[in-house]
Amino acid sequence: MNDTTTSRAALRAWEDGKPDNFFTADTNLQHVLRRYMGESAYNAVTGQFTQTGGVCADELDQAAKVEDLIGNHPRLDRWSGIGERIEQIEFHPNHDVVGRLTWGTGVLALQAEPGHIVEQLGHYYLLAHNGENGHMCSVTCTAGAVRALQAFADETVKAKFLPPLLDADFDSMQHAAQFLTELQGGSDVGANTVTAQPNGDGTWRINGEKWFCSNINADQFIITARPLDAPGGTKGLGLFLVPRLLDNGETNGFYLRRLKDKLGTRTLASAELDFVDAVAYPVGDLDRGFKNMVEAVLNTSRLMNAVACAAAIRRSAIEAGSYACSREAFGQPIASYPLVQETYGDIVTEAYAATASCFALAHLIDKIDTGQADEGDVMTHRLLVNVNKYITSIRATEAVHQAIEVLGGNGAIETFSILPRLYRDMIVFESWEGSHNVLCLQVLRDITRYHIHEPFFSFVQAQLDTVTDARLESDTAQVKKALRECGRLLERMVANGERYAEAHSRRMADLFGYTAQAALLLAEAQWELDQGLPTLKPDIITHFVNRHLRPGYNPLDDEGFLPRIERLIAAV
Numbered sequence: 191m192n193d194t195t196t197s198r199a200a201l202r203a204w205e206d207g208k209p210d211n212f213f214t215a216d217t218n219l220q221h222v223l224r225r226y227m228g229e230s231a232y233n234a235v236t237g238q239f240t241q242t243g244g245v246c247a248d249e250l251d252q253a254a255k256v257e258d259l260i261g262n263h264p265r266l267d268r269w270s271g272i273g274e275r276i277e278q279i280e281f282h283p284n285h286d287v288v289g290r291l292t293w294g295t296g297v298l299a300l301q302a303e304p305g306h307i308v309e310q311l312g313h314y315y316l317l318a319h320n321g322e323n324g325h326m327c328s329v330t331c332t333a334g335a336v337r338a339l340q341a342f343a344d345e346t347v348k349a350k351f352l353p354p355l356l357d358a359d360f361d362s363m364q365h366a367a368q369f370l371t372e373l374q375g376g377s378d379v380g381a382n383t384v385t386a387q388p389n390g391d392g393t394w395r396i397n398g399e400k401w402f403c404s405n406i407n408a409d410q411f412i413i414t415a416r417p418l419d420a421p422g423g424t425k426g427l428g429l430f431l432v433p434r435l436l437d438n439g440e441t442n443g444f445y446l447r448r449l450k451d452k453l454g455t456r457t458l459a460s461a462e463l464d465f466v467d468a469v470a471y472p473v474g475d476l477d478r479g480f481k482n483m484v485e486a487v488l489n490t491s492r493l494m495n496a497v498a499c500a501a502a503i504r505r506s507a508i509e510a511g512s513y514a515c516s517r518e519a520f521g522q523p524i525a526s527y528p529l530v531q532e533t534y535g536d537i538v539t540e541a542y543a544a545t546a547s548c549f550a551l552a553h554l555i556d557k558i559d560t561g562q563a564d565e566g567d568v569m570t571h572r573l574l575v576n577v578n579k580y581i582t583s584i585r586a587t588e589a590v591h592q593a594i595e596v597l598g599g600n601g602a603i604e605t606f607s608i609l610p611r612l613y614r615d616m617i618v619f620e621s622w623e624g625s626h627n628v629l630c631l632q633v634l635r636d637i638t639r640y641h642i643h644e645p646f647f648s649f650v651q652a653q654l655d656t657v658t659d660a661r662l663e664s665d666t667a668q669v670k671k672a673l674r675e676c677g678r679l680l681e682r683m684v685a686n687g688e689r690y691a692e693a694h695s696r697r698m699a700d701l702f703g704y705t706a707q708a709a710l711l712l713a714e715a716q717w718e719l720d721q722g723l724p725t726l727k728p729d730i731i732t733h734f735v736n737r738h739l740r741p742g743y744n745p746l747d748d749e750g751f752l753p754r755i756e757r758l759i760a761a762v
Contacts, residue, residue, distance in 0.1 A: 204516035208508060212319050213243025216504065218542055219315065221725070225717050226308045226553045239312055242295045246316045250291045251608075254323040257284040257457045258611055264407075264459040266449050277446050279407040279459045285324050286360070292317055292325045293360040301336045302356050304559035308552045311497050315545075318501035319508075321608065321615040324457030327622075328365045328405045330494040334487035335366035335412045338429065342474030342482050346392075351410055351431060351471070364409035368487050369463075371402040377628045379414065379480065380423035384465065386415035386430060386476075396432060396443070396468040404622075406446065406461040409434045414483055417476060428476030429483050432468050443468035454614030489571075491623040492579040493551050499586035499619055500544035502612050506593035507538045509607050511762035513597055524596075525762070531755040533596055537589045538758055539734045542727070544582045546710040547703070551575055566645035573633055573646045574706060580629040581703035587616040630695040633702075634683075638691075643680060646702070647673060653709040657716045661728050665735045666712055672705045672739040704738040726761055729754050 209215035223239070224232040256262065262282040270276050297317065300310040310333075318326055332355050339352045354364035375381035384398030396415050403411075411432040420426035436442050443466045450460040474482045511534050514525035524530045554571045557563040590613045594601035597609065604610045620626065637643045650673055657666045679698055683691040711734065715727035733754060736743045745751040 200516050200518065204513055207516065208247075208512050210247050211240065211243040212247045212316050212504075213239045215243075215247075215508075217724070218545060218726075219312070219504075221718055221723060222545055222549050222714065223308065223312050225714065226549055226556075231309075235309060238296070239316070242313050242316045245291050245295070246319050250288055250317070250323070251320050253284040253287040253291070254320045254457070255608070257282045257288065257324060263456050264449060266446055266459075266461070268446065275441055277441055277444065279449075281324070281407075281457075281459075285457065288323055289325055290360040292323075292329065293358055293363055296358045297329055298332055298336070298363075299356050299358040301333060301340075305556050307555045307559070308549060311494070311549065311552045314494060315497050315501045315504075315548075318498035319505045321502065321505075321612050322455040322458055322498070322618075324455075326494075326498055327455065327458050328367075328408065330491050330498075331368050331405050331408065331412070331487075332366040333494060334368060334490040335410060335431075337490050338412060338473055338482060338486040339431075341486050342429070342478075343431075343471075347431065347471045347473065351433070355410070365405070366410040366412055367403060367405040367408035368483075368491070369400040369403045369411055369413040370483070372399060373401040376401075377625060379427070380425075382414060382416065382427060384413070384415045386417045386428055386470065388417075389469075392471070394430060394470045394472065396430065396465040396470045399462070399464050401462055402450070402460065403463050404455075404458060404460040406449070406459045406463070411444075412473070412483075412487055413470070414479055415470070420476070424480040425477070427480040427483075429473045429479035430470040431473050432465070432470045436469060452618060454611075454616070454618040456614070488623055489575050492575050492629075493548065493555075495619055495623050496544065496551075496579045496582040497548045499582040499616065500541065500548050502586045502616055502619075503537060503541040503544055503582075503589040505608065505612060506589045507534065507541050509609055510534055510537060510593035510596040511759065513607075514759065515762055525759050528752060528755065530596060531759045533592050534762075535733050535755040535758045536737070537592055539730050539737070540585045540589050542730045543704075543707040543711060543734055544585060546714055547574065547578045547707045548582070550706075550710050551578060566648060569640065569642040569645040570649040572636060572640075573642045573702075574649075576624070576629045576633050576636075577699050577703045577706070579623060580626050580699055581707075583616065583620040584626070587613070587620060590616050626696065630699040631692060633699055634691055634695045637680065638684075643676075646706075647677065650706050650709045653713040657712045659716055659719050661719070662712055662715055662731065665708070665728075665731045668735050668740055669705060669708045669712060672701065672708070676701055676705055700738075704734075708735055708739055726758065729757055733758070 265280050267278045267280050295313045297310055297313040300306040336355050339348050355366060357363035370379055372382045372384060386394045386396055388394050413430050413432055414427040415430055416426050417428055433442055445464045447462040452460060514530050514534060515523055517524050551571060551574055554567050557567055590609055594609050600606045601609055654666055654670055679701060683694055711727060711731045715725060715731060718725040718727060
């Protein structure tokens with residue numbers, strides 16, 4: 191064979207050698223789910239996870255790839271053929287293919303009863319190996335709407351709108367969207383001006399413009415609006431549900447201005463819209479509207495956004511690692527070169543770290559929902575959900591970029607791998623559900639007002655207290671030092687005043703996030719070692735701690751550096 195034939199055969203071997211099941215290929219995910227769910231519950235649903243993992247690596251992957259090709263993206267059809275106003279979004283046929291596969295996993299039906307968030311997010315993580323794919327935003331927003339209705343809606347509203355959101359049949363289900371952003375009030379939600387006026391029959395009329403409305407094809411819109419007699423700021427915002435259609439089948443009072451032409455998430459329809467006397471239903475007490483939106487809707491979205499980022503990092507490790515093992519340069523696989531090994535080590539390490547923090551949060555939610563949590567768990571969740579969303583989105587963008595580098599020029603080609611699509615999606619994921627600055631400042635405000643750092647520090651310490659294996663001793667000691675540094679940094683920020691604290695809030699979030707992830711990885715590693723399970727975690731943790739938490743660390747002085755990155759890539 192000539193060189194071209196040989197090289198193309200190697201590329202075919204790379205494609206054919208990728209996992210045909212994202213679940214069975216992910217030993218780390220299996221261990222994490224088993225640990226949090228318990229042996230019996232995990233074994234009972236392993237078959238469902240295996241089915242989801244196979245679908246995501248095969249049919250869903252192929253369908254999503256075609257839907258994202260140029261020319262296959264959503265378009266707005268405002269009128270029917272006979273002149274009826276329909277404000278309808280038209281999609282490529284593969285949109286429904288992906289949707290049926292997604293809803294068929296039962297990912298949303300799992301929310302019908304409390305205590306299934308770890309399980310739900312296991313499926314979501316597998317689905318998100320294909321990026322946003324036109325439906326992950328829909329799943330996320332629907333999950334938030336379900337939580338809001340379950341927690342706050344009166345029985346009439348709940349009975350009318352909740353059941354179709356939990357339907358696992360794509361052809362009969364309804365899905366939801368959440369609209370907060372207005373032109374004058376992006377992160378400054380208190381500046382929002384969309385109004386709500388009572389009709390006298392329990393419904394309200396909504397008027398005004400929403401600026402960024404993703405999943406605009408949804409059947410139910412969860413929105414904030416200000417009653418006419420309400421005060422300014424976030425305290426005056428109520429939470430409402432606006433159905434897409436009225437009971438008589440007519441389009442409710444909204445008009446789409448245009449679809450957003452986004453850098454990423456291109457198969458997801460996002461729009462600008464005007465409400466004109468749209469019929470709406472209150473969700474909970476209106477004077478708690480914004481708080482309810484944050485607690486039930488935004489915090490749900492922030493965690494699911496982070497899980498999607500963890501999945502993107504994992505997919506990047508799959509693409510880069512398998513490519514490096516099959517691609518030859520200068521007579522040997524590029525996986526044998528230390529620079530490639532280090533890059534892969536960085537990616538796979540961040541995949542493990544993001545998975546650790548995301549599923550720890552999911553476990554906290556299950557404890558809260560089932561009445562097993564204490565106030566410290568609630569406060570820890572409140573802090574960590576914001577830090578986690580911030581840090582996983584940054585690391586995901588970096589990881590996808592690094593994976594593209596491993597593929598070289600091929601990495602920039604849209605039809606060669608999923609990586610360009612993931613990279614575009616990750617840029618959007620960084621802004622969704624709160625920009626970095628907003629999240630870091632929220633953490634700072636919550637610490638100042640409610641001292642939520644204290645239960646968070648206790649939570650991290652509790653993870654470290656479980657670690658006893660000598661193989662983890664050095665890294666455990668370093669993470670304990672980092673936890674003490676978290677306290678010292680916070681004291682310094684507070685002592686130097688509000689402006690100083692705000693200026694350094696991202697440094698605080700970085701340190702808090704890396705420390706929590708490292709402690710969680712250590713606790714996972716100890717559990718796996720106790721169970722006698724094969725694990726990469728000792729090497730993963732050392733690489734992670736050296737990157738983020740060991741001041742002055744220099745790989746040039748570390749005799750274990752080269753053997754460690756060799757072991758990590760050998761596990762591809």
